[in-house]
Amino acid sequence: MLVLAIVMVMPFLWMISTSLKTPAEVFKYPIEWIPSNPTWEHHVKVWSGTKSFGTYYLNSLKISLIGTIGATFLSAFAAYGFSRIEFKGRNGLFMLYLSMMMIPPQVLFVPKFIMFEWAGIYNTHWALILPAMFTIFGVFMLRQFFLSIPHEISESAFIDGAGHFRIFFRLVLPLAKPALATLAIIDFSWHWNDYENALVFLIDENLYTIPLGLQNFILENMVDYNGMMAAASAAIIPMIVVFAIGQRYIIQGLTNSAVKG
Amino acid sequence: MTNNWMRRQQRLGYIFIGPSMIGVLLFFLIPAAYSLGLVFTDYKFMNPNVGFVGFDNINRMLHDKLFYLSLKNTVIFLLAVPVSLALGFVVAVILNQRIYLKKVLRALYFMPYITSGVAVSFVWMLLFQPKQGPINGFLRAIGIDHPPGWLSTTTSSMFAIDIIWIWFLMGYNMIIYLAALQEVSPELLEAAKIDGARPGQMLRKIIWPLVSPTSFLLLVTGMIMTIKTFGIIQATTQGGPGNSTTILSLYVYQNAFRYYEMGYASTISWALFIIILIITAIQWIGQKRWVHY
Numbered sequence: 001m002l003v004l005a006i007v008m009v010m011p012f013l014w015m016i017s018t019s020l021k022t023p024a025e026v027f028k029y030p031i032e033w034i035p036s037n038p039t040w041e042h043h044v045k046v047w048s049g050t051k052s053f054g055t056y057y058l059n060s061l062k063i064s065l066i067g068t069i070g071a072t073f074l075s076a077f078a079a080y081g082f083s084r085i086e087f088k089g090r091n092g093l094f095m096l097y098l099s100m101m102m103i104p105p106q107v108l109f110v111p112k113f114i115m116f117e118w119a120g121i122y123n124t125h126w127a128l129i130l131p132a133m134f135t136i137f138g139v140f141m142l143r144q145f146f147l148s149i150p151h152e153i154s155e156s157a158f159i160d161g162a163g164h165f166r167i168f169f170r171l172v173l174p175l176a177k178p179a180l181a182t183l184a185i186i187d188f189s190w191h192w193n194d195y196e197n198a199l200v201f202l203i204d205e206n207l208y209t210i211p212l213g214l215q216n217f218i219l220e221n222m223v224d225y226n227g228m229m230a231a232a233s234a235a236i237i238p239m240i241v242v243f244a245i246g247q248r249y250i251i252q253g254l255t256n257s258a259v260k261g
Numbered sequence: 262m263t264n265n266w267m268r269r270q271q272r273l274g275y276i277f278i279g280p281s282m283i284g285v286l287l288f289f290l291i292p293a294a295y296s297l298g299l300v301f302t303d304y305k306f307m308n309p310n311v312g313f314v315g316f317d318n319i320n321r322m323l324h325d326k327l328f329y330l331s332l333k334n335t336v337i338f339l340l341a342v343p344v345s346l347a348l349g350f351v352v353a354v355i356l357n358q359r360i361y362l363k364k365v366l367r368a369l370y371f372m373p374y375i376t377s378g379v380a381v382s383f384v385w386m387l388l389f390q391p392k393q394g395p396i397n398g399f400l401r402a403i404g405i406d407h408p409p410g411w412l413s414t415t416t417s418s419m420f421a422i423d424i425i426w427i428w429f430l431m432g433y434n435m436i437i438y439l440a441a442l443q444e445v446s447p448e449l450l451e452a453a454k455i456d457g458a459r460p461g462q463m464l465r466k467i468i469w470p471l472v473s474p475t476s477f478l479l480l481v482t483g484m485i486m487t488i489k490t491f492g493i494i495q496a497t498t499q500g501g502p503g504n505s506t507t508i509l510s511l512y513v514y515q516n517a518f519r520y521y522e523m524g525y526a527s528t529i530s531w532a533l534f535i536i537i538l539i540i541t542a543i544q545w546i547g548q549k550r551w552v553h554y
Contacts (some may be wrong), residue, residue: 001352001355001356001360001364002362002366004352005366005369005370006369007368007370008369008370008373008431008432009372010373011373011381011384011385011388011428012376014384014386014388014395015384015553018387020547021414026346026387026393027394027398027535029393029395029398029399029402030398030402031395031398038297049430055434059542074281074284075281077278077280077281078277078278078281079284080277081273081274081276081278085270085273085274086270086274087271087273087275088271088275090274093278093282097281097282097285100285100289100290102485102534102537102538103289103293103491103531103534103539104488104489104534105512106489106510106513106526106529106530106533107296107527107531107533107534108288108289108292109297109513109514109518109526109530109531109545110296110299110517110523110526110527110530111291111292111293111295111296111527112288113296113297113517113518113523114295114315114523115291115292131284131288133284134281134284134285134429136285139281140281149437150279157381163273164273164277165479165535166275167291189375190308190374192286192377193375193376193377193378193379195377195378195492195495195496196491196492196495196514199492199495199514200514200518205475210377210381211378211380212379214377214379217494219264221322222325224304228383228387229383229384229387230463231380231383232380232384233379233384235377235380236377236380238383239376239377240372240373240375240376241314242375243368243371243372243375244500245367247371248365248543249269251367251371251436252388252523254433254436254437255436255437255440
């Protein structure tokens with residue numbers, strides 16, 4: 001098991017080790033896992049050149065953070081409506097909602113491109129942030145969680161004179177903290193790694209997010225293998241750190257929505 | 262009084278789901294309807310003269326060799342799903358035993374799934390480098406004189422993409438299987454053991470049927486997710502060499518944003534939707550029929 005696990009992470013180990021090697025050592029076989037003369041110059045180049053990864057980081061951070069906060073809050077709001085208020089047409093609307101998950105992003109690219117152009121947000125960060133605020137998966141996942149909160153809790157609050165808004169903010173949201181954290185971490189990782197949307201909706205290089213910036217860097221330095229791997233490390237390592245911290249939440253969230261959903 | 266209360270409930274319900282519904286309308290429903298309309302036009306980017314062309318785009322698609330090649334490549338791409346499923350199951354069964362470092366191992370297997378697809382694509386591109394890359398270096402060292410060209414030849418490129426995708430998906434399948442295995446009741450396995458079942462038999466006759474709903478779900482969701490992806494291919498081969506890795510989702514992207522044939526791109530994107538619809542329909546029927554509870 002350990003051997004197979006190591007095979008799984010070998011590409012990452014090779015990436016990091018290559019980013020510290022000299023050009024002559026890249027394809028040396030047998031592989032030199034620990035470079036004899038480690039050098040940081042490739043990493044320095046990635047972070048300091050005219051197109052610095054710093055800009056891409058800030059852009060990605062901005063889009064992912066605003067998108068995630070918006071999506072978590074709006075999902076919770078809708079999930080509350082779908083799970084704890086009874087109103088006509090609720091189930092029909094929820095089915096419609098879920099059916100949207102079947103639409104492949106490719107169907108939406110062209111019309112969104114035209115609409116964003118018309119609205120003047122094409123090639124701005126809003127083109128990524130606004131759609132990111134709405135996640136069907138988030139509503140679905142939180143709805144599952146809200147359904148599991150006992151009804152007696154809201155009933156006694158009703159008797160004390162609280163309305164739905166107060167119950168939502170004072171009771172349900174605090175109870176749902178772990179579920180909200182789970183959704184936020186998963187959602188953040190999706191936006192952080194999102195390449196396809198950025199590819200379609202951004203042109204200006206100073207607006208690029210990490211996946212686009214990485215691609216750009218690599219296409220320009222196609223022969224600089226060490227630089228390529230240093231850039232790839234810059235893109236991957238933050239996610240590994242996020243994963244290491246939030247592992248429990250990510251795994252719980254994904255398994256809950258897959259197994260019990 | 263009750264009537265009033267009902268009306269208030271109704272209004273509150275809409276207030277809570279309203280913001281989300283507006284988002285779905287703006288970023289899903291309206292674009293989808295718009296795209297369906299584009300199927301019947303010759304809309305090209307920056308060309309103000311948009312004409313209604315009826316079924317021309319659909320006709321063109323049905324006679325487009327590249328469309329069928331992309332369809333075939335998509336099917337080869339999809340092979341990664343059952344393979345990653347099988348591997349994920351095996352690893353999950355082993356990790357479900359009492360073994361050391363379980364949590365660390367689980368995290369290591371799962372790591373590819375949370376990292377950036379573009380970044381790992383570039384790493385694999387170098388690993389697969391045919392002349393000097395470490396993978397072929399290893400294959401030569403164990404006596405294979407003519408290792409495959411991986412991403413560089415038309416015959417092997419799609420399979421090389423499959424390997425990357427299996428590596429990517431496996432950890433996800435594994436953690437979902439682990440959760441499903443934890444639901445298998447230990448009493449049942451204990452009873453089977455007392456009746457003299459061998460480990461292999463228990464796996465085949467008890468555990469595998471009990472996790473079949475999970476397998477089915479992972480198969481379907483994995484297929485849908487795979488069909489929608491093109492990032493790793495766009496980053497590594499851009500559909501090449503010679504269109505050998507052009508899958509349908511990438512073909513839509515190329516038509517729309519490389520050739521600016523947006524009417525035609527919309528048509529192919531709806532073909533993609535129909536495939537997803539069929540897979541989903543199979544899921545609905547299959548859930549009732551094939552899944553063994």
